[in-house]
Amino acid sequence: MEYFDNELCVTYEELTSGDDPVIKRGTLDKAMQRGRILRHHRGGGEGSYALIVYSSLREKYKVRYVAKYGNPEEAFKLQRMRDRVKTDEKAREFFETFKYNMNGVQTKLSDKLIAEYTQNASVLNALVLDLEDKTTKRKMYGNSLSTVWENVAATSENLRKIYGHTLPENLSRLREKINRYKKESYVSLISGKVGNASTVKITEEAGRFLIALKRSRVPVYTDIRIFEEYNRVAPDKDWKPLKSKRSLTMWFARPEIEPLWYDAVHGELAAHQRYGRKHRTELPMRRDTLWYGDGTKLNLYYRDEDGNMRTTMVYEVMDAYSEVLLGYHISDHENFEAQYNAYRMAVQTSGHKPYEIVHDNQGGHKRLEKEKGSKEQGFFDLICHIHRPTAPYSGQSKTIESVFKRFQEQELSKDWRFTGMNITAKKDSCRPNLELVEANKDKLFTLEELEAHYIEARKAWNEAKHPATGIPRIEMYEKSVNEETDVVTVYDMVDIFWIWTKRPATFTDSGIEITIGGKKLAYEVYERPGVPDHKWRMKNTYRTFHVKYDPNDLRSIRLYWEDKAKERRFERIAEPYMVIHRAIQDQTEGEAAFIRQEQEANIRDRIDRQVIAKEIEYAYGVAPEQNGLSTPKVKGVTKEVQQEIDRRTRTYSRKPEEYRIGRATKKASLMTWDQLTENKTMDTRKVAGKL
Template identity: 60%
Template sequence: MEFYKRILCVTFEELTGGDNPVITPQTLMKNVQRGNIQCARRGGGENTIALYVYSSLPVKYKMKFEAKYGKPEDVLKAQELKDTVCMDEKAREFYESFEYDLNGVQTTLTDKLKEEYTVNASVLGMLWNRMNELTSTSNALGNGRRSDLWDIVFTQSEKLREVTGHTLPRNLARLKDKMNRYKKDGYMSVISGKVGNSNTLKITEDAGRRLVALKRSRVPVLTDRQIFDTFNGEAEGRGWKPLKSVAGMKAWLNSAAIEPLWYDAVHGEMSAHQKFDRRHKTQLPTMRDALWYGDGTKLNLYYRDEDGNVRTTGVYEVIDAATEVFLGFCISDTEDYEAQYMAYRMAIQVSGHKPYEIVHDNQGGHKRANSSGMLDKICHIHRTTAPYNGASKTIESVFGRFQQQVLHKDWRFTGQNITATKAGSRPNMEFIEANKDKLYTLDELKAAYLKARTEWNEMAHPATGESRIMMYEDSVNPDTPKVTVYDMIDMFWVTCSRMSTFTSSGIEITVKGQKRVYEVMSSPGVPDIEWRRKHTYQRFVVKYDPYDFGSIRLYWKDKAGCLRFERTAEPYIVIHRAIQEQTEGEAAFIRSQQAATEQNRIERQVAAKEIEYAEGVAPEQNGLTTPKLKGARSDVQRQIDRRTRKYSREPEELSLGRMRKTISNIDWMDTENDSTVVFLPRRVEKKVMNNKL
């Protein structure tokens, strides 16, 4: 209701609003069209509301209006009074930020109290403004000190109560006292003494410390009832108020500010860390191979060993974080370096790319992998997860869903972690015991697990609905290079801890207690004698492939300690000692190696003799004789002598038969081209014949 162009009008909302409207909208419109009710202003938009002339309302609608809202003059006065009420924004800010001690815990006011105190403070301010106006007017008129000023202010307070709903005293004396305290203490005087009054606190600071100490006590460990009884037994002697109930004490101990003070002593510091300390909110990668997780877990399927005993084992898995694809695994009872090596190698072979980052825990196998440099070679960066923090491992979540969705379908399922509360997460041990003979063998278990992994990879990813393996294969990561053969050697070939010496019997390495011997070949199946001549008894660093012992790689160290690749060595050729068991190929190999050995002896002697003659230290140059080769044919010795210039030509043949055979093999072309051909004189031939006779 308001005056519009000096005409008293009512609004559309006042006439039609509420559960019991004065008049319905349809009836109002019909009366306006018929001219029974005058429209002073049409509504238009949010800021312009429709107004209707109050005096034009039919009597029955006037009566309903006054029954609902009161007489028009009273309504206008109330509106005028309400318009003069201005909420104190500073009071609102004060009560919003106000905190008080509630049983040892800093607490803010409730929303209801904030609203109530803001209204009361605003009204008190208005009442004091009214009092100051009355006092100034009285002094200006020379009326002296009027005795009815407080009565006028009290009347104003009651009128404002109807408008604002304030809760100031309804008694003049108490209102006067409230106003005086507001004038002295300001906003704080409005707050009830029951709020923030230290005299009402049941648990003081010292008492609270004692309660926390009793809760933390490990010797002895006390129940909540025992803590309650112990505290109340001490309270009177220490001047504390006794606690009224165990429930109240538990509510205080479990409050947000108090619980962290004792939680670690009761449940462990790691549990307290996981419960109270802030956690990061992270977003998983969107590209394949951006992040791999590696972790070991229990393989949740029972199997029977060779003795028929029911057993479980473990598995080390490597997964791609973006697609949840299982890339590589190794089934092993222990999460050791070998299991991790096999899993990462399989993951690299399946992926064909190096991952950008690998996240793993800090178990012993990873420490060895770090020290060997394997992880540094596989990825751009690798790091460990926070210890004892399962929430930081995405792979833990993947394992859990893999168990629930895939492995759980197998009746041999061991159940999830023992902390799982669902009955479906636990195995049916009675059924397993009854079918013990039908459990997987270890080989069958490995085949079943491989099938389960394939099923998981082909299942739809929960975020995209697309097959995990299809997501992985369709994704491209430009920052993850393809893996080459040389990369595989660099990443996964293992370096022997000790250097090995290449001897006449080859080079020997020992892997897991098994000795393996290798040698360098010039061609398949043919030892490289020339290389042997230069490198026998040289020490080498050996690298081998744990997946394939068909070859090893030999490296030598330069002065700077850098490795230099020398040759690839293959398994040492083994032949049968007994002639009866030798094959035709072995016999030929023996003959060829004997010839090669003879030639090697020749070349070694020739090289040495040439140096002796060149430097003048040969025994023959000093009146001595070089020993003949032992165990060698005579023509081997003659070849050495000829090539080392001990004789200038081939020795003369004194055997008549051999001489004639030599002559018979010479033709006239040879005599023309070779000036060294010499025929024995007749006297020599006769001498030979005589000696034969």
């Protein structure tokens, strides 16, 4: 169907196709030959290229055509209307970037509203042109303008059927909407109700007061006490009272609020571990690129020469690529002797020098290092290119601790003499059967038997399959020759442009991770290429987002958060999380610079959290220094960083108590369940004695 030479025409195929045609081919051909039905030629000479003049059809054929295809005149009018409405890309850009204040937070419009307002703007553009065209023509011919608006309203209703816009149906309201749009443009389409959906009305001043109460340690306020105290003072300060404790608790849990009080409640180190950006690292691709060395409890009971139940320690050296345990030494202390013998055995077992060794900060390692001012090489310098300690107070970064845990669960726990895991373990399966052990002390290993059993357990571990490859660990190690290998990844792709993930994901301190085609992909929000956006992270770490992605182009994803009305609002574009090589041998110059950049950024974040929090504390008189106490020093940072915090938070120097978290946690990790039970019994006896 189309206009040709100013006449409405239908095609030959439209009239003759199908099991029940409007008119049979033979009948149509004869009618055209006799001139009863007119046609126009489009070239080619065949019927499929002929256009039939609709007005020349007999009435019965018109009725059949309308029944089958609809009224061609009305359809053509609608088609012409469609051609006049073009999507206003500038309007979409305006609504995509528009922000409004919702409960003190700058908020973007939901996708639903962006689509609705863009559609309305596009239709209004067409209506304004239609209005101006009709007005100009009527003035030109001296005709009345009285029916112009009625015609525009009729056009609006026809466009509503096509596009489903939400412009007013009432003529006077539509007229008012068009006139306002001509003056104010896109902003006139945004409803005044936007931003009024939030039920918790907490101003900036009120929020600082709530954070101060949450941070207060003298006295300590629970959430219910904060709720009561806030509502007590709210009338005097013209604040809107809170309706429920739950709404307050939810406000405290918001990603942009939680970092402002978390350290006061749980400690700054806990806050750093929760909010400090974590590196995602790629393990070595070949043997002997990286070795880990660390000491731990040997989780099997044995009996000493006097028949007493004892435990001991073991120092292990592990190849990071294959998880093969290369060298060990059993002794009661993690000292120089244990470390020296373990590394020596590892070198003998390997037959190669490792490129890098990573160890903890225990005192024994200092004897293995080069003495300051000495011209002789230290032990580590002789067996590796580089060695370094792990970051303090960062146990999650030590791969060997994860291996220890799995080794204990998979091999050592098979024996009834198993001491159980760390005393902080919660599962019953991680605890020992002390009654059985106590009843069979005479059957415990001797120290020699313990070592023989441990050798067999290590052998079983090394010969077991690696969880990532399914190849025995020792086979992986022996077949590797420390050469670069290419990683080939196959993706299952689908033919859909942008789709939602099946479930929302949480942006954590390690970015946001989604699963596509059974493969986990991690993404990061960047301030600019290669620079993670730490300001955004401060407000959004541990916020849950719905994720939209293009399966044909995974170079970026879009993050949306969902409001109480279940409407999704665009937040940011995220790009692939930067993966850096864990081993220094594998690192490029750019990766090393990135590590330093992020270390400095994490320190700045810690400083900023402290400064913001201390400002609130001082403003409301709840700072420890204002109540006869001292704020704990920030752990794991340089003296200059602490001085910067002190300078910006007006803290006066004083001699701190000698207390180190690292020593306390190490002591706890070395305790066993029998010792814990014994200590509790002794404490009970002490209390009973006092009574």
